[in-house]
Amino acid sequence: MEEKTKEQAILDAAEQEFLEKGFEAAKTTSIASLAGVNHAMLHYYYRTKENLFNKIFEKKLGIVRDSLFVFFDDPQLPFLEKVQRSVEGHFDFLKANPGLPRFVINELIFKPKRLSQVEETIRKIGKISLQRMAAEIDAEVKRGTITPIEPVHLLIDIATLNVFVFVAMPLLNIFAVETFGSEERFLEARKKENVEIIMRRLKVMNNE
Amino acid sequence: MEEKTKEQAILDAAEQEFLEKGFEAAKTTSIASLAGVNHAMLHYYYRTKENLFNKIFEKKLGIVRDSLFVFFDDPQLPFLEKVQRSVEGHFDFLKANPGLPRFVINELIFKPKRLSQVEETIRKIGKISLQRMAAEIDAEVKRGTITPIEPVHLLIDIATLNVFVFVAMPLLNIFAVETFGSEERFLEARKKENVEIIMRRLKVMNNE
Amino acid sequence: MEEKTKEQAILDAAEQEFLEKGFEAAKTTSIASLAGVNHAMLHYYYRTKENLFNKIFEKKLGIVRDSLFVFFDDPQLPFLEKVQRSVEGHFDFLKANPGLPRFVINELIFKPKRLSQVEETIRKIGKISLQRMAAEIDAEVKRGTITPIEPVHLLIDIATLNVFVFVAMPLLNIFAVETFGSEERFLEARKKENVEIIMRRLKVMNNE
Amino acid sequence: MEEKTKEQAILDAAEQEFLEKGFEAAKTTSIASLAGVNHAMLHYYYRTKENLFNKIFEKKLGIVRDSLFVFFDDPQLPFLEKVQRSVEGHFDFLKANPGLPRFVINELIFKPKRLSQVEETIRKIGKISLQRMAAEIDAEVKRGTITPIEPVHLLIDIATLNVFVFVAMPLLNIFAVETFGSEERFLEARKKENVEIIMRRLKVMNNE
DNA sequence: TATGAATGAGCCTTCATTCAT
């Protein structure tokens, strides 16, 4: 069996520690002992806590960035199906990376410094995505298949509903288990609810 | 004019500091100097940072707890109106307390220790509220005015959509200003969108 | 008997440590234990090592700055006497502050950063002093009482000969004691020699 | 073309680093990377930083030791010429090795430990040189060509005046350029001044 | 010889908390 290299062990431990506690509350000594290495090793490989953090941060940011738009790129699918798959795909992604939302909120949204570091990138990506969505939405509205909606609102609706489930999980767990039997079952139900509410937001209703 | 007592001044300063920075990043020295009192006074009155924090925490928690259910208690209003007013009222409450969501997320949701402190309280309040909502929803469904929904999902939908706007505000600001002209205008639009999406979630559609 | 305040004790200990070892080699822990206080006290009063150092540095610099020109300001004395008294006075000053030259050399001359901090001050003071000296020297030369010399050279001659005795004292001690009986006797003789060589530099000789 | 051996490369790099920064501020990692070798090699060859330093130190000390007495060994030259050439030769030597004085002062004079390491050697060499000088001076004085002077004083005069120019160069530069046009021109002038003041110290004057 | 990795000691600094008055 392959031994994990210490450099990697530090990185893994750092990821765990930073995701769990955030930058300030994370201690390099904890990371080191979590990785099973001498405290100085951490600085040997990554020089500073900040440095080590950025390694984690950038990696995670890239993952998050990509997670929302993957299904919108498929030209074959009908629009509503794209949306549904996006909601589901994004939900599944978050489920597979449960620590991520909290990390991004803590480090990206709550820290002006870090946000401004990546603001330009976010602006660009957002702009492109929104323009593409706007075009598709316009076309669908004209064809009468969906009700009008500002693209940025749709995006926020989806992201919000999905992300917050995982952010609030510790709190929701108080009710989830006794109402749904298990966290797993709750998440299934919640995923359906998110699809449902988004679909209903888009579909044309009686009186429209 | 009444001089504010030192004990109170510390409390106010602590509230400001804790809301702004969270428990770890808040410094007792900052709180003291913000309150205009000697650093040692803070410990004289509240003994530990933890202790002082809890005073703030419990107070804030109470406010948050009440904010969601205020309109549900009005027996006069028709159900959908109750819901609409709840969404709007909750949104306005958050807008008036912009630091609150971040604080609660950071300190309550992200810290197992604190959560377990108040878990029982939350469970009780939640149970009662959910039962009441369930009864009303059932009645409405039977009357054919709304489509069925699990009460806990409705609650999560509302809370999520409202709260997250304010949590994610720094990030959303990147797009808000250039799309809506100002943060203020964005928030107006967003409030409408939240009402819209919740209403649509509840209304009966064509094919149902 | 008055107890020395801890703040002062730290300052004194710092002076001793910094003069003896220079900024880098001085340790805040040493200073603290030398002052008989807890290590954290040092930071309580002076926040940083750099800060504490600057307190010492500026004080010493002021003293050094004044030490060379004190006798030149007396308008009553004949020029050669002024020079003689300056040499002697400067020598005595250095003798009373034996650690000073080394400190100034180490911290001021050998560290570009610190030098540039005070460069402008030094330039101004130097300029004024040199101009005054130049006027007096010119007058004396015209009266035939001294031989011509560039003022800056005279200044360097005096400063060099005096300062270096104390800088090199540890080395000179190897010979001083066995040649002159004691360090004290050596310094007396050396002071005379410095006066002698400066006077001879200025006096008019046979063939001039 | 001969490849420089790694052992030698380390030595050269160490010389540069130690001369430039002194023992404490010099880092073994810097020396290694300056030498283009692995950090551990340095310890492989020289075991400790101290050890490596001593190699440099002793070599430099030998050079310095010899630099002052070279012209005194020439039996052909008349005494005053010997002195003049010594002053000039020593000055030129220092000019060619500008880092040396600072290094010696820092490491030899300011560090009791190092001084005591070489004290005996210095004592012996000094004694011999001084005795030789004493004999020559005595003879010259008897012949009436020079005024009496204690040999050790003459030695100190010369060494001091020459060395200090280079020690204080950063400080002197503040005035040198604007008074003499360039550092080069200042050094020329200063060399003449040093010869002048030493010669005048030795020459017989009017009233003697 | 050579090297990447590893270690331990030490340094500066911050901070919550306590003490003496």
Add this chain to the structure above:
DNA sequence: AATGAATGAAGGCTCATTCAT
């Protein structure tokens, strides 16, 4: 009640030195 002073624990980081290969 109030305060300046004091303390201990901990954190991030650097560096000379050693180890394993």
